[in-house]
Each structure stands twice: as C-alpha cells, then as structure tokens.
C-alpha cells in the first residue's frame with residue numbers, strides 16, 4: 224500500500240506498490256523495452272529513463288517482454304494526435320488510471336492540457352518520478368468517483384483514455400462510468416482496451432505471469448464480437464473503431480493476425496482496442512458551477528502535488544494490462 228519511492232543504496236527508487244497499482248510497472252517496462260526492438264512503434268525516452276531509476280525486478284516479475292503494450296500505446300497515441308489536430312483551441316486529454324504512462328510527452332502538440340486520474344498511491348509515485356509540467360495535472364481519486372469530472376472543461380469536448388483500466392472493474396461500474404462520461408461530455412472521444420471473458424476468468428482463478436508475479440483479478444471481460452452490442456446498450460456512444468491488437472500493426476503480430484482470422488479464436492481470445500465518440504448529453508446530469516478549473520489544478524497550490532526534479536506485453540497468455 225505504501226507508495227513513497229525511497230532512494231536505495233544504488234541510488235534507485237524503491238516503489239512499494241502492490242495489487243492493481245503495481246500493474247502500472249508492467250506496461251511501463253514493455254514500452255521501455257520497445258526501444259531495443261527493430262523499427263520500434265514508440266519512442267519513449269522517459270519510460271526508458273524510469274526503468275533505469277526504479278529498483279524493481281521487471282523481468283523477474285513480468286516475464287518475457289511483449290509488444291502488446293507498445294501497440295496499445297502507439298494506437299492510442301495516434302488517436303490522440305488525430306484528436307489534437309482537429310482544432311486550434313487548447314484541448315484536454317483525461318487519462319484514467321494513468322500510472323506511469325508518459326503519453327503526454329509523446330503526443331504533446333505544445334497546447335494540450337493533460338489530466339491524470341489515478342488512485343492515491345499511484346499518483347504519489349507519478350508525482351515523484353515524472354517531471355512537472357505547466358500543462359499537466361493530477362488528481363488522486365478513483366476514476367469511479369464522479370467528483371473529478373468537475374475539473375474537466377466541456378468545450379471543446381475532451382479525449383478520455385483508459386489504457387489497462389476497465390478490466391479491473393465489475394461490469395456495472397464500467398457501465399456507470401461510461402454512461403457518466405457520455406452524459407457529461409457529449410462529443411468526447413474515448414479510448415479503452417478490453418480482455419476476453421476467458422482471460423478474465425483466468426485472472427480470477429489466479430493467473431501467474433511468472434513464478435514471482437500473479438496478475439490481480441480482472442473481473443470485466445468482454446468478447447470482441449460482443450462490444451458493439453454492449454456499446455449500443457449504453458445508447459450514448461458511436462463506435463469509431465474496434466480492433467484486435469493485430470489490426471493496427473500487423474507486421475508486429477503476425478501470429479495474432481493469423482489467429483484473428485479464425486472467428487472462434489477472435490471471439491473468445493482476442494483482447495480489444497476500442498475507440499468511441501459520445502453522441503449526446505443527459506438532462507439529468509448536474510453540472511457544478513464551482514468546479515475547480517483546469518488552470519487552478521495546474522497552479523502551485525494544486526491538489527496534484529509536486530513532481531520530482533527531473534533527475535530526472537505479454538500477449539502473456541493473453542493479458543495486456
């Protein structure tokens with residue numbers, strides 16, 4: 224539960240995280256490893272630097288590196304870049320369960336405002352290990368807590384990204400969150416990833432990625448082919464794209480590409496990448512007039528605390544969180 228990274232004798236930071244917050248180290252590591260591959264999908268020097276500074280047995284805990292997290296990162300980078308290119312006015316990206324994601328630095332167009340929402344222990348680590356920036360802010364809260372919505376400007380509608388998050392929720396919480404987002408931010412774009420029910424069940428039984436690491440339970444699983452019906456049921460979203468991890472960069476996932484041609488494999492075993500657009504608001508939604516502005520969150524007395532001085536996947540048996 225403790226979140227305060229302590230410098231170790233080797234000068235590295237020890238990060239005492241467990242449970243779901245510890246999972247933030249998994250995609251961080253896979254994004255950093257991507258640099259060592261031929262034709263990397265992302266360029267993420269901050270992630271590489273973080274891996275060097277954190278005292279953690281990344282390979283021992285998470286096993287063989289996978290390209291899956293780099294695919295998810297690059298795919299969502301591309302969606303966010305497209306969103307930012309839609310207009311001149313400063314736009315807002317809300318990153319739910321942002322962990323140690325360094326996406327802001329990968330996609331920054333010089334104007335975007337970036338709001339990271341994560342649990343208190345995760346935000347404490349983020350504030351200490353990532354550099355501060357006048358256009359970034361953090362809120363230590365659950366994504367399921369509606370209070371943070373008041374901090375987000377509605378116009379232009381934000382881009383809301385939730386990489387590696389929704390599978391940790393129960394389905395009613397996912398439905399409540401998505402419904403709330405669409406009601407508050409009509410026109411907003413939303414990106415999230417999914418795991419199939421088969422993988423969800425395996426995590427509930429106790430899925431050992433390695434001898435040293437068991438993935439936390441991921442209760443929300445959904446088959447790729449069920450996502451359109453699920454989204455229709457929410458009644459407030461238009462589907463922009465639903466893809467497997469093999470779809471955006473087939474050259475990097477030849478086996479997945481082949482497997483995804485087999486309907487039953489695709490339906491039962493493929494994790495998904497989902498891009499939606501919120502279509503309409505709700506007259507039931509109450510909007511608070513005294514909501515803190517983004518600027519106030521970014522100011523010195525911020526609720527998001529201070530960042531440190533800047534000294535600065537595993538298709539794994541199918542999981543990608």
Ligand SMILES: C[S@@+](CC[C@H](N)C(=O)[O-])C[C@H]1O[C@@H](n2cnc3c(N)ncnc32)[C@H](O)[C@@H]1O
Nearest residue numbers: 244246247250320321322341345365366387544
């Ligand atoms: C697999 S990590 C993904 C981190 C980051 N999105 C990335 O891709 O590198 C899951 C993240 O979700 C966060 N998380 C878990 N439950 C949460 C909640 N209820 N509200 C906000 N964040 C949550 C964890 O603390 C962790 O940072």
